Amino acid sequence: MDSLGPVMQIILPFWAPVSRQISYFKDLSKNVEKLKKEMDELQDMRDEIQADVDDAISVGKRQKPLVENWLRDVRKIETQVDSIRLEFEQRGTILNGCCTDHFSRYKLSKRVVKNLKHIENLRGKGVFDMVAESPRRPRVLEMQTSLPREQQSTSEQTMEEIWKCLHDDENGVVCVYGMGGIGKTTIMKAINNRFIGTSDFEIVIWVSVSKDLNLGLIQKRIGKYLAIRFDDNEDIEENRDRLFARLKNVKYLLILDDLWEAFILDQVGIPKPDKHNRCKIVITTRFIKVCTAMGANKLIKVRTLTRGDASNLFYEKCGDVVLSSDIRLVVEKVVEECGGLPIAIKTVGQAMHCKDKKELWENALRALKGSSPEIPGMEREVFLPLKLSYDCLENDKIKACFLYCSLFPEDHDININDLVTYLAIEEGFIENVNNLEEASNKGHDILERIKDACLLEEGSKGNEYVRMHVVLRNLAIWITSSSSFIEGSKFLVQAGEGLVQPPEEKMSGGIERISLMCNKIEFLRIKPDCPNLVSLFLNDNCQLHTIHSSFFELMPKLQILDLSNTFIECLPVSLSQLVNLRVLILRSCRRLVKAPPLENLKELQLLDLSYSGFKNLPQGIASLVKLKRLNLSFSHLAIIPYNTIYGLTSLEDLSMLGVIHKDRTTFGKTANMTHLSSLRISMSHLNGFMASDMFHQWFSGLRRFNVQVGYERNEEVMCLSDKEICIRGCDNFACGIEGFIKLAITVRFQECKGLTSLSQLVGDSKSLRHLVVFGFSGLECIIDWRKVGDDALECLRELDLCNLPNLEKVFDGGAPPPNTRFQNLRRVQLQDCPNLRCLFSSSMVEHLHQLELLQVFDCPEMQEIIEGDMLPDNSFPRLCFLRLQNLSKLASIFSQRFIFISLEKIYVRSCPRLKKLPLFCSSIYEIKGEIKGEKEWWEGLEWEDENSKSLYSRIYQSPHSFI
Incomplete structure (x- = not known):
């Protein structure tokens, strides 16, 4: 720099910008060509990236914002370059030859250079690892739902x-x-x-x-x-x-x-x-x-819709046509046939949309009742999706059991024991079992598997019954009558349809099971040709009184025949030809007195004559060597051929309740029936054989027994457990009965006398769970703890005492023995004991940790529930229900203040001297449950303070008709 002249040192800093401006003017054509080339390359890059973006978007991905901005910038500069190229081409001659347009040439040249730099920059930024990404889902993705x-x-x-x-x-x-x-x-x-x-x-x-x-x-x-x-x-x-x-x-x-x-x-x-x-x-x-x-x-x-909600949903799908008075009743029946199942309601409702002809609705009702897929969408939208559950059942046996349940009427509570009996004995349903007990257990297991798949549900009568939903029943009938069976329908089911005559035209061919139960059929006059028929249900045709003599001739494979609860007086002779029959049920045929000889029915395993009109056993029963279950209970048999019955060595289950035995030696022969596991029998009095050790040993091997002593013919006693002894009217217990009672789960004494305490009879029982004592006139106490051993009544759960005029104490002798396990008692019910002054001693309370319910009625001398001065801590920890009625002298539940920590309900009636209630919990701020009693009694109660009365008033209710 020092070698330059002074002038050049001054000019040089200004020369670079000037030179650049000159180059803009001088190199315009060359720069425009370069711009075109650079832009073409950028567009090629843009097209590749755009193609990648389009591919990603097509599979649901989202273009990345950086790529989106880059493509936008490319489009922007593309517009600018097109403008430059157009201007250069239109004014090229003027710009090259006219000195007056030098300024325009300069400006255009400057724009070209600027865009070249932008293109270079964009090409550098146009390298992306990913051009698109999966869209970010919201924290909760909204779902489309049809819940109306x-x-x-x-x-x-x-x-x-x-x-x-x-x-x-x-x-x-x-x-x-x-x-x-x-x-x-x-x-x-x-x-x-x-x-x-x-x-x-x-x-x-x-x-x-x-x-x-x-x-x-x-x-x-x-x-x-x-x-x-x-x-x-x-x-x-x-x-x-x-x-x-x-x-x-x-x-x-x-x-x-x-x-x-x-x-x-x-x-x-x-x-x-x-x-x-x-x-x-x-x-x-x-x-x-x-x-x-x-x-x-x-x-x-998840349960089915209520009737009202089902109707509303159906009306929504079907339209206002359902409001027509002409078809309203039929519409309601159609809705009922959908069983509250939304998928069926929607399908049928849509199929019947805007249809206002009564004939169409009646046809739809017929199709639904007949399990026909005629209704549009019924097969595709309802039956096939539901059939997937059926297809998933583990094997053909379980599937067959599900289909079997469709033989019962619509909305019918099916008795599990009856159903299991059919399944256990009918060939091919339950295999690889050694006896009826095992077969029954396996049958219960199969039903549980079907219930597990939500194809059966618990019946309305409790867990001893099952019920099949109406749509699932229709599914089962549809399966058994579908085109998958080349030879035609397997089932004929018209149960509970009000038939007066049998469907004769349908009772033929390859059909395997027929159910006409619960109808109004009076006559069976035809001879059906049913070579493959296995099961025939004619039960609960209460008006059926005549069966043609040849009715059964063409049913060689029949295994199950149920004629129970019919009006027939005699069985047709063709019954003797049913050599493959396994189950014959004649229960509650009260007019039935005659039957053909049965010796040909070698395969018969179950014969039920209970509540029938037979006065003598049908001829040929001694030949039924495979008979496993025989029920003669409450029949009209005047004479029982004991040698015939006790010769049926395959018997596993024998019921003879209500048929009075007087000969103790013949009854003792049951000990020779080595396969017997269940025995139900009535006796006129206690017999000496019960003292026999050999007989006790045999009886202890029974899985269940029910022995009723002293009851009248046809007098039924509700069975409470698998092992039960009921004794009525006895005044002599010196025959060793206490050893026999030790085997029982339930013991019931009714109208007996001769004892002041039951300690000797039941005190040493290790299996007794339920003790019922009714009308035992001489009893002064139930259990005297001084006369029982250790572990006394360790399993006792329920104690029911009623009409004991001399009872002075329920438990005597202080507290139970030190080693006792008398701590499982859950329910105590006491009624009509006029001499009883208190129920428990305070020392007894510590053994009542499991007590949940206590009811005391009609004991006019009772003054307090618990006698003593002090209660152990945490007394009655599980007691939740207390009911006191007609206790005119009851002054207190316990003399001292104490707390029921679990009590939820206390009902009091006609206890005018009861002025104080126990606390419900440790803190009055945790009060819950209910108190019921007469208003006058409530207003006369004494409280520690007004605040307590106010708090307990929250849960008080007047009694109305609670008792």
Whole structure:
């Protein structure tokens, strides 16, 4: 710089900008060509990237914002370059030849150079690892649900129960189960949507599983919610570790919808919910076994719609046509045939939409009752989805049992013992068993498996019955009459349809089972040609009185025949030809007095003549060498040929209740029946043979027995347990009966005398659970602890005492022996004991830890329930129900202040001297339950303070008719 002249030192700093401006003017054409080339290359790059973006978007991915901005910038500069090129081409001549347009040439040249730099910059930024990404899901993805307003009242309780479980730390895995089409998924979608806008979980994940379990697919569907991409070549174990690492720190709710098969959470990579992570899993399924196998803490059953909700849903699908008075009654019957099952209601409702002709509705009703798929959508939308549950039953035997249940009338409570009997004895249903007991157990197991699949449910009469939902019954009938059977229908089921005549035209061909039970058929005058018929149910046709003599001639394979509760007086001679018959039920045929000889029925295993009109056993019974069960209870038999009965050495179950035995020697012959496991028998009096050690040893081997002594013919006593002894009118217990009583679970004494205490008879029993004493005139106490040994009455759970005029103490002799286990007593009921002044001593109370219910009636001398000065801590910890009635002298429950910590209900009536109540709990602020009593008694109660009275007033109710 120093070598330059002074002038150049001044000019040089200004020369670079000037030179650049000159180059703009001079190199315009060359720069425009370069711009075109650079732009073409940028456009090629743009086209490749855009193609990648389009491919990603087509599979549901989202274009990355950086790529979106880059493409926008390319489009922007593309517009600018097009403008430059157009201007250069239009004004090229002027710009090259006219000196007056030098400024325009300069400006254009400058724009070209600027855009070249922009293009270079964009090409540098146009390198992307990924042009698109999976879209981020919301924390709760809203689900489309069809839960209508009309269904809310039915589903609301279930939804609230589920919602409560999802906010309870005790329930990590919740299982929502029920039959197919009942609305499990619909309810859970509504629950899912309910979490929108809440902060209960960091993420709610919904996975539809369906019939074929695929763990890899479950992983991928969970991964979508967590923005985890699993490659197809990755195995389940690799995916498991990635999924677990992502979920272990997330408070998630996972909904596994429609799970058919259990799996181990660890195999998929799902951290198990617990109190610490507060995560939840909800499973919807048709199978209870899935719930238990998945470790569900809570099982919630989804039930069918109520009648009102079912009607509302049907009307919504069907339209206003249902309001027509002409068809309203038929519509109601159609809705009833849908059984409250949403999938059936919707399908039938849509099929009948806007149909206003009564004939069409009556035809639809006929189709529904006949299990016909005539109604559009019925087969596709209802039967086939439900049949998937049937298809998943473990084997053909279980499937056959399910189909067998359809033989009973619609909405019929099916007696489990009867059903199991049919299944146990009919060939091909239950195999590999040694006796009726094992067969019965296996039958119960099969029914539980069907119930587990939600294809049967508990009957309305309790757990001794099952019931088949009307739509499932229609499904079973549809299966047995579908085109899959080439030779035609297997079942003919018209039970409970009010038939007056049998469907003669249908009773032929390859049909295997016919059920016409619960109809009004009077005559059977035909001779059906049914060479394959196995089961025939004609029971509960109460007007049936005539069967043609040749009716059974063409039924060579018949195994089960039920004619119970019919009006027949004699059996047709063709019955003798049923050489394969295994079960013959004539129960409650009260007019039946005649039968043909039975010696040809060599395969007969069950014969039920209970409540029949027979005065003599049918001829030929001695030849029934395979007979396992014989029921003669409460029949009109005047003479019992004991040698015939006791010669049936295959008998396992013999019932002769209500048929009075007077000959003790013949009764003793039952000890020779080595296969006998169940015996029910009546006797006129106690016999000396009971003192025999040999007889006791044989009797102790019976699985169940019911011995009734001293009852009149046809006088029934309700059976309370499997091993029961009922003694009535006895005044002599000196024949060794105490040894026999030791074997019983239930002992009942009625109208007996001759003893002042029962200690000798029942005090040493180790199996007695229920003791009933009614009208025992001489008793002064029930148990005298001084006369019993250790472990006395260790299993006693229920004590019922009634009409004991001389009873002074229930328990005498102080407290039970030191080693006693008399601590299982749960229920005590006491009535009409006029000399009883108190019920328990304070020393006895410490042995009543399990007592739950206490009822005391009609004891006019009773002054207090508990006698003594002090109670042990935590007395009556489980007592929840106390009922006191007609105790005119009762002054207190206990003389001192004490607390019932579990008491929920106390009912008091006609106890005018009872002025104080015990506390219900340790704190008056925890009071719950109810108090019922007359208003006058309530207002006369004495309280420690007004605050206590005010608090207990919250749970007081006037008695009305509570007693």
